[in-house]
Amino acid sequence: MLSPKRSEALAAYLFILPTFIGFAIFILYPLVESLRISFYEYSILGDTYYVGLDNYDRLLNDSRLRTTYRNTIVFTGFAVFLNAGIGLLLAVFLNRRMPALMRNFYRSAFFFPILIAHTYISVIWRYLYQQDTGVINYYLALFGIDAVPWLSHPGWAMAAIIIMDVWKNTGFAMLVFLAGLQSIPYAYYEAAQLDGANERQLFTRITIPLLSPTIFFILVIFMIGALQVFDSIIVLTQGGPGDATRSVVMYIYQQAFQRLDFGYAAAVSWTLFLVIMAVTLVQFWGSRRWVHYE
């Protein structure tokens, strides 16, 4: 007979066993294996040989990789800034006194795009963005604006992807901000108002500090998500024109699954992993300085 303590531990290990089997096979092993592959010239048909740091040497001089990193960083910067900024603005407005019916309507409207796959959203917007037949250019023409080459001009194509991303994801930022705003006790505002604080002071001295954990959370998850952008771009522009909107993940996909250059693709994927890890750690480190936990 096992002691109660031991039987509790045994039960616990059995409970976590399925998760850890899956974890070992589909996360831990592939993580180590992808690092190993990155030191090989890897062919699926045999002829795999060790090449040391050649793949890493190659990626330092790969101008296409540099382009895709630049695209990804431009996308991430705009997408995170606009999603978080507009999301916060809408949440602040939505948190004002208003009939519950109105608030629910706005909330549902902003929430709906979150549920729809990036693929479908790109399919819809690809029609809207068409230069000659698209709805957007039709309305711009009413304001005397010439047809914008949304999907065929490098700069406009990137703008098109960012606009679509904000359309889809701002609602999520807004909902999380709204939940954060609603958890701030109203008494704080009343006390500050009694002390003669004006609306702007309430916002900068109470709302922002108490909302800082939420802001931090949104920045981290939006940045990590944006650095991995793939679905929306591959359907909307296929990375074009040229490589103008190709993201790092699209480049990994192309190298691995279209050119079957697994070793090089694994090396590139590890650079992305390191970037994401660095961003996460820097933000956690920075958060100690400015995030205010109650």
Next chain:
Amino acid sequence: MIAQTRTPFAAGRQLIRQSRKPMKWQDIVSYAVLTLAAILVLLPLLWMFSTSLRPLADSYKLPPQWLPTAWRWQNYLAPFESNVPFELFFLNSLKISALTTLGQLITCSMAGYAFARLRFPGRNFLFLFLLASLMVPGQVTIIPIYLMMAELKLVNTHASLILPGLISVFGVFLMRQFFKQMPQELFDAARVDGAGHLRTFLQIALPLAGPGLATLGIITFNATWNGYFAALIFLTSWEQMTLPQGIALLTGYMNSGNPSVVMAAVGLAILPVLIVFLVAQRWIIEALTRSGLKG
């Protein structure tokens, strides 16, 4: 857009001067901004819906008509009659999403329960170990997983998508939060009554974890239903493909697919999501934001 947002500001300033009630113009501004944003969010979806009901010949017609001008519901049959096996895409997505969701509900609730309620050596270390792996992007692990599936001859089968989806670190974390909130007295009482760990889990913890299971179920089902990256890599024949792949096929080379047919297909694809949303929307919003906040 700039012109439209400025007007309420200007109007608002005048109101202040007239009525000296500073709250008034801010209300107008916030309603104006929220309404404009809601319109911008809803218009593409409205366009999708009205286009899906138009006669095929009119689908490119400008000026755009936002409200349906015709009600050609037969467009919704067109994807099934097209040259791609649309009904198979639908069934494949349903099968993959349902099995993945079922698997995660089982594995995540078990592990989440152990991490929240049981004491064992290495608990904190193992949990942090799992959490740290959330930083690993799927693109790093997908290459070895692909090579593994190729070795096992599982490429272009649904197993290649379902097997890696049976566990979820996020799901373990989410379920742990739900189990942690339950009062300790319940579990003490179960122990006094002589219930074993499995019985306590199945008969006391799980029935109370309904909201947690539903949250995880909805998040996982939606994510799998909408998933594209892995499907694009693993599934190569039309018979195996999922709905997002199928719709990308329907749009055709260089967008040659007819918008009305494609939009009807998109409408069908988001229908399950829409139904769940309408049935349980307030609750889903709460669950999603709450799970996010605790992340």
